[in-house]
Amino acid sequence: MYAAFKHLHVLFVVISVSLFIxxxxxxxxxxxxLHKRWVKIVPHVNDTLLLASAIAMxxxxxxxxxxxxxxxEKVLGVIGYIFFAMFAIKGKTKLISWGxxxxxxxxxxxxxxxxxGKQPLLFG
Numbered sequence: 001m002y003a004a005f006k007h008l009h010v011l012f013v014v015i016s017v018s019l020f021i022x023x024x025x026x027x028x029x030x031x032x033x034l035h036k037r038w039v040k041i042v043p044h045v046n047d048t049l050l051l052a053s054a055i056a057m058x059x060x061x062x063x064x065x066x067x068x069x070x071x072x073e074k075v076l077g078v079i080g081y082i083f084f085a086m087f088a089i090k091g092k093t094k095l096i097s098w099g100x101x102x103x104x105x106x107x108x109x110x111x112x113x114x115x116x117g118k119q120p121l122l123f124g
Contacts (some may be wrong), residue, residue: 009054027094
């Protein structure tokens, strides 16, 4: 059962990152697609499923977000990613938008490092 949730979690991560990059590209191109109803709904639904799969895996392994330093860093990393992704998608200027995108991508790289290695970067 854990393996199924892990695979779902990875799938939701791929979808989430893909939608983030796609929405950023559409913003840079001033595409009307960015304002479509489904573009405003689908990322939130996917991210809710991503969070639910993460919680399910924590419950199955009897971990709390502060039980292991690498889990704590993933939680903090997700918060950092979301914060800067908002600037990437909703930034009022190209500079703010690009800055948010680059920093959000750096947070993603840190998240992937922690997720794959199960080794914290900061609290280890």
